[in-house]
Amino acid sequence: MNIVGIISEYNPFHNGHLHQITEIKKLFKNNIKVICLLSSDFVQRGEPALLDKYARAQMAISNGADMVLEYPTLFCCASAESYADNAVYILNNIGIIDYISYGFKSSDNDNVKKISSLLAYESNEYKEILKAELSKGLSFPKARQHALIKLLNKSDTDIYKLSETLKSSNDILAIEYEKALIRQKSDILTVPIERTGSDYNDPYMKENFSSATAIRKYLLSEKVINNKDLADNLPPSTLKILEDYSEVKHFGSMYLFENLIFYSVISKSNDELKKYPLVNEGIENLLKNNVFSCSSVNDFINTCVNKRYPATRIQRLLIHILLGMNKGITYKYKRPGYIRVLACRNKSLLSLISSKSSLPVITSLKKSYDDFDSDLKTLIEFENKACDIYNIVCLKDKSQYLNEFSVKPMFD
Template structure:
C-alpha cells in the first residue's frame, strides 16, 4: 500500500487545489490519498466559508480517499503550530509513505536547508535573530534577515515572502523534529498567490474566490472552481449555511472585549497587544475596523485575527503547553478506497479513532482538545441564517462517497 498524505483547508476547493492533487499523485505514484483538513476555522484566522463536512465532500469528490480533521487548536494557530499538528497527525496514522505540499519555490532542497537552520538554531543564527529582535523588528522579519546573514543567500528573503513556502518549511521542520519516515515532495505552485485579491488567471486564489462570492455572488467564481465545488456551495448557501465570514462574529467578539474578558491567557497574546485591542474595541463595532486600529509594524493583521479567533473559541496557552500534537483521529469522510486505509490505520495507530462522536469520552483520555472542536462547531453555526443549532458534531453523519 502506497499512501500519500496532504494537508489542506479547501476554503473552498478550487482548480489550483485540483491541480496540486493530480500532480502530487503523479509525482509520488501513490495509490491512496489521505488529507488532514482544517475544520470550521482555518489557519488564516477566520471561519471557513462553508463547514467541514461540505469541504470534506469536496475533497472526496476531487479524489481523496480519507479526510481527517485537524484539531481547531492547531488549525487556527501559527504556521509552525499548524504544520506541526498536521504532520504529527499524519505520522501518527502509521500508514503514510509520503507527503506532497505546494510551494512557490518548488525547490525541496532549498526549503529543507532553511528548515534545518530553523530547527537546529546554530549559534550564529541565534545571535543574528536576537540582534534583529532587539531592533524592534517583527519575529518574521528578524528571522528572515538572520537566515540571509548566516547563509549568505539573499534570495531567501523572497522565499520567505510567500505563505506556501513558509508552510512548506514548517512541514519539513516538523518531519525532521519528530524523526518521521514520511518522504516529502513539493509541487511548484501555479497561478495567483494565496493572498491575491484578483479573480484572474488559470488558477485564482482561495482568497479572491471568497472575496468574489461575498461581493458578486456564487456565479462569479464558476470558472475557477470544479463543478462539484460550485454545486456544494450553491446547496449550502441555499440552505442558509454560508457563506461564513469573520465579520459575522463581530458582535460576539466585541461583546467579549467590551465586557473586559481577560486576554492575557489567550494564545499569542504578549507584549501589551491586549491593551491595544481593548482600546480599539471601545472605538468600533466591527472586526474589520478593530483590526485596522490595532495593527502596526509590530502587530500584524494576521496575528490580531488569530488572537480574536482564539478569544472567540476560548483557546488558551495551556492547550499548547500540555499537548504534543493531536491525541485523536477524527474521521470526517471516506470513499470506498478510504475504507481500506481506515482498516490499516486501526491496526497500526496508537491514537483513538473517532467515528462516533458520542463515544469520545470513553475513547480519549484527555478530551479537552476534542471539546474545543465541538465548541468551535457550536460557535460556527451561529453564523448560519437558519439551522443555527448546537451539538451538530453529535448527529452529522460522516461523509461517504
C-alpha cells in the first residue's frame, strides 16, 4: 500500500482537485491512501479561507481523501518557500508518506526539477545575480525570476518555457516542494499531476474546470449556490456542503474582516508594527500613511503596493498583524510541533500514524492539552486564537460557536 500526501487549501474543493485525486488513484491502481495536509482558517496568500477548515476537510473526505490533517495558521500563512518547507516537514515527520503529489501548469515539469535543484543549494554566481536584481528595487519573487533566467540562459534551457514556469503559481509551489524535499534530505518521492483547465489565478468562471479564485469570486459576489455555473465546476458533495455551510456562516473574505484589519493597524504604533517579520524598509510608514485614506481593505492593499511590495506581501502582512503573528512567536517557533487530525475515513491509518509519527498526534485537544509542554501549548493556543477570530466574524449566530476544545475529528 502506497501513501500519498497532498498539500492543499481546497478553498473550495473543485473539479481540478478531484481530477488530481482521481489521477493519483489511477496511477497507483487504487492501491493507495491519500492524506491531505489542509491549511487552517487563514491561507497561504494571506486571507481568510472561504470556509472553515472542518468544512473543507469534509469536502476532501467526501471526494476520495482518506485523512485530512491541519496545517496550522502560524506556518501556512507564509511565503511560498516557508509554506512548502514546513508542509514537507510535517509530511516527513508523519513517518508513513511515500509520495507527495502536486499540481503543475507548465508543459515541461523538467524545469521544475531543474530550478529546484539549483535553488536547494544556491551557487555564489546565483547569489550575486540575485543581489544585483534586488538592488534595482525589485520584489524578491521578481528578482529571483530574473536571476534564474540569466543563470539558466547560459545552458540549453528553453528560456520561454522557463519563464512560463516561473510565472505560474502552481509551478512556483511545485519548485518549493521539490526544493524542500532536497534540503530536508527526504526519501519521499513526488507525483506531479498536470493541472487541467483554468490557470491558478484566473478570475473568470469557465466550463468544468474553473480556478478556486474564480469560484470564490463568484460565490462572494453572486451569493447564489444552487446554479449551473457552480454545478459544472464543483463535485455534488462540495455543493451540498456549501449550501449547508451558508446557512450558519458567512463565507470568509478580506471584506468581511475589513474593520478588524483596519483596527489592528490603527491601534498599533510604528514601533509596534516593526515587531512583525514582514515589516522592514519603512513599510510601517506606508501602512500608517494610507490607512485613513482608503475606503476598503482592497483599496488599502492596492494603495500600498509598489515595485518592492507586491499585493500578496501586503495582504499577508495585514493578516499577520490581525492575528498577532509577530517576531516574538514566528522567530521562536520555526517548525510545527504537532500533527492534528481533522477528518479520517480509516482508523487503521490513524493508528499507523500514531505509531510512526515523530510529532505528537492529536485527535482531541480536550483530552491531550494538559499533557503538552509549554511550547506545544503556546502553538495550540495561537491556533485556537486564530480560529476564534475567524469564527466570531463568520458565524451568523455567535451563540453556536464551538471552540477548538469542543471539536473532534470527523470519522466517516
